[in-house]
Amino acid sequence: MRSRKPLALFAAAAFVLAGCGGGGGDASTEGPVTLTWWHNRTTEPMKSKWQQIADDFHKTHPNTSFTIEPLQNEQFQTKVPLALQGNTPPDLFQQWGGGALADQLKSGKLADITQASSGWIGPLAKNADGWKTGGKQYGAPYLMHAVGFWYRKDIFATAGITSTPTTVDELNAAVTKLKTAGVVPIALGGKDRWPDAFYWAYFAVRQCSVDTLKKAVEKTELTDPCFLKAGENLKSFLDTKPFQDGFVGTPAQQGAGSSAGLVANGKAAMELQGDWNPDVMQALTEDKEIGSKIGWFPFPSVPGGQGDPSVLLGGGDGFSCTTRAAKACAEFLGHLVGDDVQKILAETNSGLPVTPAGVSALKSEPHKQIAEAMTKASYLQFYFDTAFPTKVGQALNDTIANFFAGQGGPDTIVKSVSEAAAGNK
Amino acid sequence: MMSAAITTRPPTAPVPHAPAAGGTRRRSRLRQRLELAFLLTPALVLFIGFVLIPIGVAGYYSLYSWNGFGPLTDFVGLDNYVAAFSGDVFQGAIGHNLIIATLSIVVQLPLSIGLALLLNRKLRGRTFLRMVVFAPYVLSEAVTAVIWLLMLQPGGFIDEILRGVGLGGFVQLWLADQSLVLYTLFVVITWKYIGFGVILLLAGLQGVPPELREAAALDGASAWQTTRHVVLPLLGPTIRIWVFLSVIGSLQLFDLVWIMTLGGPANASTTMATYLVDHGFKRYEFGFGSAVAVILFIICFLFALVYQRFALRRDTQGALTGVR
Structure with a gap:
């Protein structure tokens, strides 16, 4: 095979340099x-x-x-x-x-x-x-x-939020209360892009039926109108300005000023993150009790959406x-x-x-709570950047991040998938 | 390349061997060739294997649409190059590299010269001050980037300092403001690399003979006139080398940007190299990534050739060209 020659040469060079002979043994x-x-x-x-x-x-x-x-x-x-x-x-x-x-x-x-x-x-x-x-x-x-909202129980109590939001309207109400209480409602690590994508993905998962989601991944396209609607819902949510100032430059996991750090140190009340977040937070704060101060709730349902509210991302x-x-x-x-x-x-x-x-x-x-939600979930939607072929998934993430930074609209996000799949850069 | 470039002219041309009997001369020439072969082969093998061949291979990959797995089958000709050049993001990236390169010459150069002149004077704590200026250069890029990333967060160290000295009004979203982020990065780059320029120029200043300054002083030249007409011209070779290294560095800018902003927000700080990694590796588009790498290489290479030909010609005569 002509095309493999250079690589074979490299492999040979690497062998000589590393001095390893490869541990024999047949298939x-x-x-x-x-x-x-x-x-x-x-x-x-x-x-x-x-x-x-x-x-x-x-x-x-x-x-x-x-x-x-x-x-x-x-x-x-x-x-x-x-x-x-x-x-x-x-x-x-x-x-x-x-x-x-x-x-x-x-x-x-x-x-x-x-x-x-x-x-x-x-x-x-x-x-x-x-x-x-x-x-x-x-x-x-x-x-x-699985991804869901991590929140500070103590801050929710101070702000007078008595139960965790189950609909987006309740979430918006909580955001308003937290703002009144002078706390950043939600921390977001926008610099890293993938945390932005969680939001778009969840709005899509709540808007679209499981069949639509499966088909979209199978065909690598977001042609169903529910995906456009998801972007519009996300837009209305962003318009409530729920995040900290300058969130597009905030790292997700590095330092006390990161999104996880803000929640860990009581500067923000919520973060939409994976189940791994407690460990990340613990590393970013002196507060040894942080583990007991945080709770978890799934992404709220969206009124009018065809998505199953039990589905997890x-x-x-x-x-x-x-x-x-x-x-x-x-x-x-x-x-x-x-x-x-x-x-x-x-x-x-x-x-x-x-x-x-x-x-x-x-x-x-x-974690017990998340595992229970996982067992009950009718479907686990893989992160879209993983579910799609890599080039499509990353293009989608980038477009969503640009959207969070004020560039493009719900249609740009939908289009990015078909364009990347077609090989456009 | 750097060491070759910094080494200025070789002392003198080697003295030719005294003519000897024919046989001896032939034998010594053979020996010379063997010595050359023996001494050069290892370096040559490494250079060919790890520089020339990869460049050639990248050029080959760049003609394919290839995600890194399996054989190359999808030949696309120059499509990858067309796609790169016609994309807004890559055009923006080239622009950002040029802005950084221009700013380094306009801002960093005068700053380096000023600091070098200052630190060349006899003043108390000079060694300490030189060390302070040089220290950031010794830090790794990754460490620098993480430190500044943390300090530049809203409400972070920088904001607090500004507020502490009553300049709270100047506080900005340093890394989140799309029109500001590139300049924030430039300040960090300057902080990191100014020490290198200063050290280079200080070394250059050692080469300015004190007699010339004395002579200028005797002729009644002011300190400024001495600096302007005696010292600066003699610093010429050093400055030209610094400009060369600085522009090449600006064109290849990667680590700091990648760690601090990933090229964001919304591509406001993308450079050619971050674009390359973003599209080549993160998206598994190795064919396209190779095309971007080749473009980056050609831009740097062309600049290097032109600059060597026109600006560095006299300075490197003998070191990079044949002895005349």
Whole structure:
């Protein structure tokens, strides 16, 4: 293949430089195998938890050993395509599923684990869908995530808000009360763009029926009028100016001035964020009691919307296997979704366990609440930037962020998807 | 390139070997070639493997619509280049790079010269002051960016300082105001890189012979006249090198912008390099990203060639050109 030559040359050079010979072992044969594992937990406690889990697995499966390489989240964007294009991809790597997974399939290196996972995928139910393409399983989640409003119970009480908003009108009323009380109603990390996208996505999820949502992702288009209406609803919401000053320049997670930091330090009352937010907040404040001061409620329903109010926006952390050692890898994935590991993961509060057994081991109140909402939800809408092919998802995020900064309208957002899908830059 | 550029003229041309008997000369020439081959090969291999080939490969990828997975099959010719140049965001990015480059010459250069002249004088605590000016340059770009990102948040350190000294009216949404963000970034860039210019110019000032100043003083030249007509002309080579490095740096500006604003809000601070990463890597459009990379490379390369040819010609004679 002509086109592969330069890369082969690089791969060869990389080999010589790294001085590694590649751990032999054929695709499906039995025998000792060493799995190279790229995960994204570079910080404690999860970093050592993964190490421990791998060590334990090795004890019961002496033929399987691990070479673990923790990588920063952002590194996966650049390293995974390169690795999959080369000849020695990792055997097991962080996989967010959806459109990126479909993109990666084109490399031909991802292992179809439909057969290998049939023994253990059952309890995951709909959680495993995001790692499925064309009816085949190309990976599995180990933790799920869902987005909702995190709020300060103490500030809500001070502002005289007695119950959490269940409709957008109630949310607007709460925003007014909080403004009167002199607090920023909602913190938003607009610099990072993806938090903006949560809002548009939720207005779409509340406006559009589940079937419409599914079809939109399937066809990579937002032609249904409900998506336009969602943008208009978002516009009216933005017009109430619920966010802090200069939110388009605010980072989501860095420092006390970030959106999570503002809530953690009592400067803002709410933030629409993922289930991971309590940990982020704890790192940004001296307040050791923050965990007990915050509560969670799902995104309110939108009057007139056809969307099911139980539907959640979210995603998950999972792993995909590559073909070299797919058998051992799939076996290990099965171990990760087994009760023992799921219980360990539940205790870290770093996501929602993927099986009922894991969910029952959750300790923190808000996480129990989110897991319950997740169980009840008729559908989990994947973050649109993950559900769509990567180039479309990122174009959508950028357009939404521009919309938050005052550029473009509801129609621009809708159009960005079809234009990106058509290959326009 | 930098080290080659900073090294000024080599002392003198090597003294040719005294003529010797034919055989010896041939043998020594062979030896010289072997030495050259031996010493140059490692560097050459690295340069070819990690600079020239990647540039060529990027040029090749740029002709395809390719998301980084699987073989390149979708040949699109120059479409990627057309798409880049016809897009508002990329046009804006080029404009932002040019603004930063112009501002660095107009603002940073006089500032650097002023500080260098000041710090070249005998004054108390000179070493300390030099260190203070140079310190930001030693910080990594990422650290600088995060520090300033935090300080520039509404109600952050900068706002509080302004309010503290009674300048509360000047407080702005530094990173959120679309018409201001680029200039905020420029201030941070200046803070970060001014030390480098000052150190470079201080080194240049060491090369100004004190006798010339003395002679000028004896002739009745004022301090300003001495500076203007004796010192500055002799600083010429240093200034020209600084301008070169500064413009190239401005064209390639990435880290600070990426961490502080991601090119936002609404693309108000996008540079060519942030656009490249945003579209090439974040969107998995490696063909298109390669085209942007090639454009960036050509712009920098053309500037370097033209500047070397016209501005740096005398300064680098012998170092970058053949000895005459």
